[in-house]
Amino acid sequence: MTDVVTDKVLGDRVERFIKTLNQAQELGLTVVDASSGQLTLQLPYSEKIIGNPETGVIHGGAITTLMDTTSGSVMICALDDFELCPTLDLRVDYMRPAEPGKPVHARAEIRKMTRNIAFTRCEAYQDNGEVIATCVGTFMRIGKEATPKSFRDMITGARQ
């Protein structure tokens, strides 16, 4: 019998995965919402990631990392077992600067999952809902065997 994979289970898996990513921890990324094929992460505001000191606006690089992490982790919400999927490419459009002092959310979804490639879309926005950046990504599916079973089990929370 397989366990029912609820949204809570998916969220816990993503949480365990991003805990293994030093940079995601350094930025303080947290899971806001997870469901089948969809994931929302949050990046808190911090002075250390400011890009323009005259405005206090955070650097696009931190937004790129937020969207890369969200797009790369949404696979966990679409696959039964854990597969590490390296990023092939990302295209980021910066619509408007992020308002200083406020967290940024990124919501990613799987547009299409093939045997070899996962196609993702992601939007970054703040509390008023206005989109600040969008990201289209493709990720390579190198297969679950490329990741040690112990690591996969740690992420999925599989009983030993």
Added chain:
Amino acid sequence: MNMAEVLRETRETGDFAPLLKSIPYAGYIGLKCERFGDDLIFRLPRKDSNLGNPLLPAIHGGVIGGFMEVSAAIYLMMSQDTFRMPRIVDFSLDYLRAGLDRETYAECQLTRQGNRVANVTITAWQKSRREAIATARAHFLLDR
């Protein structure tokens, strides 16, 4: 010292420390920059907190992107007469190889300079310049 003064000083002395200090994100990932004649080489020394994939281990793809974005912006600032921060419009990034847990380098090229927009191409590598780990291009809006 405001941004204009920092930039002027950097251009005159070739010392990038004050400029990098004025961009918190650059210091956050540990970016360094050196000038060789007219060329700029950007450097990202290895750093635990920049890692993503813990198994390889490898630098987080977002950090590689951020490194290339800051590099392109600084490169553009140094090649302009303006003293304003160029605003990034879009960024397109191809990952060619895993960025391993070691020092990474980047260089930029101004592919096209228009009146209001500039197109910059960025290449990042580690072991050998002939083996790029990522290439990117970015559009920047220039304040006039």
